[in-house]
Amino acid sequence: MELSALLTSAGINTAICTILLSLYSILRKQPSNVSVYFGRRLASGRYRQKDPFSLERFVPSPSWILKAWETTEEELLTIGGLDAVAFLRIIVFSIRIFSISAVVCCFIVLPVNYYGKMIHHQHIPRESLEAFTILNVPEGSKWLWCHCLALYIITCAACILLYLEYKSIAKMRLDHIDGSPPKPSHFTVLVRAIPWNPDESYSDSVEKFFTDYHASGYLSHQMVQRSGTVQKLMSDAEKMCRIFKAATGEHSCRQGLMRCGFCGGPPNSFKILSSEPDSVRGKSLGDLDLARRKECAAAFVFFKTRYAAVVASQVLQSSNPMSWVTDMAPDPHDVYWSNLWIPYGQLWIRKIATLMAAIAFMLVFLIPVTVVQGLTQLEQLQQTFPFLRGILKKKYFSQLVTGYLPSVILILAFYAVPPTMMLFSAAEGCISRSGRKKSACCKVLYFTIWNVFFVNVFTGSVIRQLRVFSSVKDIPAQLANAIPLQTSFFMTYVLSSGWASLSCEVMQLFPLLCNVIKKWILRIKDDSPEGTMSFPYHTEMPRVLLFGFLGFTCSILVPLMLPFLLVYFVLAYFVYRNQILNVYVSKYESGGQFWPIVHNTTIFSLVFMQVIALGVFGLRKSPVASGFTIPLFIGTLLFYEYCRQRFLPIFRNHAAEILIKMDRRDEQSGKMEEIYQQLRSAYTHTETCNDSRRSEISNHHEKADSIPDPEHVKPGKKLGQIIGIGSWAVHHSLE
């Protein structure tokens, strides 16, 4: 690939980005698109309808960028939760480290590469990209110490920044836990694998066990129930009845305060129990109902203090480690109900099976990727399809094909991956939605790095690719050889997949399309957003981390890539801030538990960069540079181990110190009784479907207006009231 082709590609992408972003700035001002671009604001009931007719509506403006820039981190924490802040920290970290890398590499490495002696220089626009890579540095060059120096600067800067980020996010997490108002999840333990006793019900077993062994802390419990087919039929009938009611005009359809969209979670489902139709049902069919519902070997056990709960969750309960398994319960919104009834004994085998399935999927996915690879090699394509020769001879078209098309195909194919991985993670048996998303995030991440990076570096069949790893010793050299050859692919990947994906993200193409169909074809005027989504960490985080990975691995070999990457991260900073502010609702959150994944991936990238550098120095016959890389390698691993010791436990367990302090505070302020009252109704799951639930809630909507808008609430103490226990607050305000 020549420099001119790269610039063509960059030009096309810049144009597309500018057009899409301008289009976005117009589309977002149209009142008909409110539900697409302001889902979160609508959900929080804060969106103000603007003057519908003004010229300003049709002029592109950068106001959204300004708004995204001005928002402080505290506001983001209030709005998007800790996960959103942690996600944005990845981008900030990337901007910082790649600014340093770009400066170091462009001023130290790039001149050395360019004035190397290997490739005959041409006129700059026709200059091959390879002239800017390490391929241009001859064997035994004395200038390789520049590369080694750059490696040291980048690694040290990355480690320092990583340490500071880990520290600040750990602190944020602790403050978040400490500052949150009473959360039911802090008082609750999920017990699974309750042993079956023919003489008593599961519920009796639980009560007996916990009153016996945790008498001082035990408050009450609630069994997880699995409804049978009869229950399903009942709820269907009920639904039909409601639809009938709505048709006869008794029912006003407005958007509710807390909706349960696609996710299937019932944050407010307890209200169904207190509402009229259910209480009637409860009287007439109560006994039948109980008989029909089937108790599972799992229960939520409520404790009197947070400390008692955390003790019960962390201590080995029984002499059989496969029974009475305790974990801290997820937040009520976060519970993944349909996995709770899975027998605990199945979980380990489910985990192994889904792991195998995910690996198999990773390998089968190679087929479209090899097609993509074929496209990048024009000669091969022309040989396979001789009739294309005429078209491909045209210069412009050939540049388009080599520079752009492969990445587009890859992106489209990749759209199938996150849903599949979510499916795998659900089958794995996660008890919480955030846990499922975290697990899917890891899977998508491995998948992306494997299929974008390794497969493209080592082109060929699956067997050929795996053969690369059969000879451990040669891997560094092979990588060092192969990566600079694929420069053009990675460059265009950053340009197309990176830049375009951000434009697509901000445009929200799919919801926009749905909205257009709804408004202009089906003529539904209802503005209630159908499925306001929570932030898709499992697709966005792997993408951002992949670009970080590419940045580290290519920084020394192909320094020309860094400026493009930096543009990507800066754009990402504004886009994701805007999306968090306006589009996505944070229904549940993991409290920054994604960060260890980010940290580990970055360390992996650094180590990988060093391994490749080792290979490069080996190929270029520079033993001094190789020798200096090894201490860096060891130092990085030691740093990783230190961070694992210092910070990881905070993300795994709750510290007793903090919980005891919180307990005391609540005891002194006399809030405990109130909390106990609320605990009893926090974890209620009914099998009624989403529609009926939503209409239920909208019935109560007017009464619930007293709930403060998240954006008006001061950050910090009031935070959890919105995020964690929204439904709980609603319930309380209704009483």
Next chain:
Amino acid sequence: MELSALLTSAGINTAICTILLSLYSILRKQPSNVSVYFGRRLASGRYRQKDPFSLERFVPSPSWILKAWETTEEELLTIGGLDAVAFLRIIVFSIRIFSISAVVCCFIVLPVNYYGKMIHHQHIPRESLEAFTILNVPEGSKWLWCHCLALYIITCAACILLYLEYKSIAKMRLDHIDGSPPKPSHFTVLVRAIPWNPDESYSDSVEKFFTDYHASGYLSHQMVQRSGTVQKLMSDAEKMCRIFKAATGEHSCRQGLMRCGFCGGPPNSFKILSSEPDSVRGKSLGDLDLARRKECAAAFVFFKTRYAAVVASQVLQSSNPMSWVTDMAPDPHDVYWSNLWIPYGQLWIRKIATLMAAIAFMLVFLIPVTVVQGLTQLEQLQQTFPFLRGILKKKYFSQLVTGYLPSVILILAFYAVPPTMMLFSAAEGCISRSGRKKSACCKVLYFTIWNVFFVNVFTGSVIRQLRVFSSVKDIPAQLANAIPLQTSFFMTYVLSSGWASLSCEVMQLFPLLCNVIKKWILRIKDDSPEGTMSFPYHTEMPRVLLFGFLGFTCSILVPLMLPFLLVYFVLAYFVYRNQILNVYVSKYESGGQFWPIVHNTTIFSLVFMQVIALGVFGLRKSPVASGFTIPLFIGTLLFYEYCRQRFLPIFRNHAAEILIKMDRRDEQSGKMEEIYQQLRSAYTHTETCNDSRRSEISNHHEKADSIPDPEHVKPGKKLGQIIGIGSWAVHHSLE
């Protein structure tokens, strides 16, 4: 190697074994050797002097074998503790599985191998050993399903037996904890990394922290103190004073009840505090003493109940995971005092450093091993040392060299390994002696398997050996090729190292030598054993596991080896039982925590056997057999994972259920106050040396006669009274 050479070797070894064992049966009857062969009995004060002059004394007899056979497992549990029983279970397991293997392999695999078509058969005595190995089976043979069948039978039998053993040992461990009398370690938590506060001492910090956060359970605490040079001088002076006293006749030297031998542990050191010289010192130098001793950032914290202690040890205490680190304290005898003052922040880097050092040691050790390898190849030896040609031409001598000498050199070299690994494990920072031994056991195990097996299979330089692992795909084939070629080495290794090491073990050559020097040269008549040792699990367990590993890997390739191996294990059964009954004292124990190592090693051996089988079937071009091996491989790994889930947590943590029951029992019987009293003095460490301690104890010996002899106590409830809290019981009886 020919069959006749093998039989020569077997003959020599059988003769040597018979002679040594006969010699042992005579030597053990000599009154002068009592301290060598009956150390444990002497220590428990139960040894009865027999009639010194009888003919019987000079006639070899198998009485010790009968005695070892007759002892029941309960008696062994009482005498040697759970660790000893678990160790013997390895041997029982090995006997069982290798009996099955021997039957299967000799009746199914051996005929197939022998009647293969690859090697020209000769007259039986001159038959090459290779005719009995898989090397004799031709490519594409239809009889390979026999090998596959044998593989299935051995794997399934091993898994079933392993499961039963794991289950029974887990049960034993739980019963052991449940049935033991109050142990101080159950009530105590070792806190490390106490944060430094300039305003208050460590002791005040601990008190404040635990009264604040664990008010309900906290009883008291005791700082770990590190004595300085002045304290050392003091104790030296004190020692001199005692020696002087002893010389003036005030001191009668008899063996004590609980001696602290080589291990350096001070089980009874608290008695020094209550004894006269110390109380005097306490008055006069008390304040000075306090100032001189330096507090460490570590403390033993005592709790009111076992449950409170286990909670404090398992819950994350502080929001900084590197401070207030809590672990269950080891038994007072088991504490490795000199590691307690190591700053917690150093531990992770110490662990990595010792790991690296151990690996380096493993690689450097190759030098003697390659020399050994040179000896087994006569031709090479003759080329290097031409003057040897004359001697080596003699048939008998050449058989001796090939069949025996290499192993002897290897064994001698291996004697240096366990002490080195113990050193590494001590540097690692283990807080308990049993933990140190366990860690050393793992290191010696990896070392042994690597240096005996892999290095001998892939002969050559370090670089060449490591190169084998650079190509992952070819490992099975390379192993399948190399192992049958080393048949003769492994055969002679089992014969020489295995059989001879048992004879040496029972003979106790080194202590015997020391005793001879003491009695006949130095003319000391004192019978108090100088250093009655605790069982050397870290040398014996890796050895036994190595033979198991060899058995599994060779079972299908070289079935002729199994009968010799079986003889080894049967002999080991009697020898180790005898040694546990008579020689070794169990000063501390880990409660069966060695078993997971055994389990994992056996699973590794099984998987390794299957990988080799895959290689064999691949080389012999039998896709059906390869295909059938893969499900077996997956099944074995699933079995491993299941056992890890089902049993491992029992060996890691104490179950709340059991501890709460124990607490209740003690509360109801009103023992708690008594326990609290004893707790305060249980963990006292003074820096006085072994000699002074021993003489202290012997002063109190007559009073301590009321302590029951372990062999007379019923097993079960009274068990721990002897093993775990011997010193405590002594202390109590003295009050």
